[in-house]
Amino acid sequence: MSNYLHRLFSGLALCLFAAAPAVAQSTSPAELPHVAVLATGGTIAGTAGSETQTTGYKPGVLTADALLKSVPSLGKIAQVSGEQISNVGSENITNDVLLKLARRVNQLLAQPDIAGIVVTHGTDTLEETAYFLDLVVKSDKPVVVTGSMRPSTAIGADGPSNLLQAVTVAASPQARGRGVMIALNDRIGSARFTTKTNGTTLDTFKGNDAGYLGTLVDELPHFETSVLKHHTTATPFDVSKLDSLPEVDIVYGYQNDGGFMYDAAVAHGAKGIVVAGVGAGSESLLTLPSIKKAISRGVIVVRSSRTGGGFITEDPAYVGLLGDDLNPQKARILLMLALTVTKDPSTIQAMLHEF
Ligand code: ASP
Numbered sequence: 001m002s003n004y005l006h007r008l009f010s011g012l013a014l015c016l017f018a019a020a021p022a023v024a025q026s027t028s029p030a031e032l033p034h035v036a037v038l039a040t041g042g043t044i045a046g047t048a049g050s051e052t053q054t055t056g057y058k059p060g061v062l063t064a065d066a067l068l069k070s071v072p073s074l075g076k077i078a079q080v081s082g083e084q085i086s087n088v089g090s091e092n093i094t095n096d097v098l099l100k101l102a103r104r105v106n107q108l109l110a111q112p113d114i115a116g117i118v119v120t121h122g123t124d125t126l127e128e129t130a131y132f133l134d135l136v137v138k139s140d141k142p143v144v145v146t147g148s149m150r151p152s153t154a155i156g157a158d159g160p161s162n163l164l165q166a167v168t169v170a171a172s173p174q175a176r177g178r179g180v181m182i183a184l185n186d187r188i189g190s191a192r193f194t195t196k197t198n199g200t201t202l203d204t205f206k207g208n209d210a211g212y213l214g215t216l217v218d219e220l221p222h223f224e225t226s227v228l229k230h231h232t233t234a235t236p237f238d239v240s241k242l243d244s245l246p247e248v249d250i251v252y253g254y255q256n257d258g259g260f261m262y263d264a265a266v267a268h269g270a271k272g273i274v275v276a277g278v279g280a281g282s283e284s285l286l287t288l289p290s291i292k293k294a295i296s297r298g299v300i301v302v303r304s305s306r307t308g309g310g311f312i313t314e315d316p317a318y319v320g321l322l323g324d325d326l327n328p329q330k331a332r333i334l335l336m337l338a339l340t341v342t343k344d345p346s347t348i349q350a351m352l353h354e355f
Pocket of ligand 1: 043059089090122124147149150
């Protein structure tokens with residue numbers, strides 16, 4: 001069956017399934033689906049000195065077990081088990097943590113008794129981890145990444161309800177085959193399109209032009225759309241064979257920017273560079289010589305936009321591959337993985353449009 005027909009039929013099947021509302025039934029605990037919660041740290045596991053403090057607190061303090069115990073209602077939705085992968089603020093999530101997490105997710109999803117996975121994570125780089133998983137998870141079972149904007153000790157802490165909602169989605173058969181999801185603040189978003197847009201408010205995660213996959217109401221997921229980009233089982237990336245990821249750096253565009261940041265990235269060993277360009281990925285005359293030099297040395301350069309939205313299109317004034325509508329941090333994740341399977345610029349360009 002052609003790719004197009006396959007997508008059309010699976011889209012129709014998803015729509016029919018989504019149209020049937022999930023019905024909450026009283027089920028004995030042993031019959032509930034098993035959801036594994038993998039904790040990595042972040043504000044959801046953070047504590048502060050007072051209940052009014054929502055910034056400057058310590059992220060990554062509570063353990064996975066403490067997180068689960070803090071939300072007794074989880075037991076009505078799923079049999080949950082917790083595992084600690086790391087316990088750090090997400091600014092400190094490294095490629096090693098990504099690989100460890102992804103391998104564990106794939107191992108757990110291969111077990112017939114596991115219905116889905118929740119990853120708890122700091123919100124700052126949550127979208128990067130979610131998109132990485134979206135590209136390397138080899139299963140149709142739901143994987144849901146969540147976090148919180150307020151620490152566990154704050155008045156109105158959002159962690160408990162976000163965790164409950166994430167487990168609800170991970171336990172839902174309607175969530176299968178949708179790629180990795182991000183569930184926070186009553187919204188279900190795709191890892192591909194969801195991005196953090198505000199440093200402090202609860203409604204920070206937005207789907208931008210693509211919108212959301214669905215909404216959570218009274219702990220029931222209502223799915224409304226599907227992602228057309230290929231993900232999970234439809235990608236060529238295999239983390240089971242990887243011990244490390246190639247260095248890909250992001251260089252920000254701004255007025256009067258020189259080329260020295262590109263030179264430094266190449267000197268440091270970058271195999272790829274994502275340009276967080278101004279506007280639709282424009283590169284300044286001051287930087288172009290360095291960008292061209294990087295390309296001539298075999299470094300793959302991808303243009304993206306620092307604006308937070310829009311597509312990158314062909315422009316003879318600029319050089320580098322087109323980052324589709326991926327934001328710079330997601331373009332970096334995809335470029336790292338692409339470089340694990342090919343160095344060919346045209347194959348990488350195709351991937352940048354496909355995933
Ligand atoms: N700095 C924190 C982190 O990303 C912020 C958060 O979790 O909301 O881990």
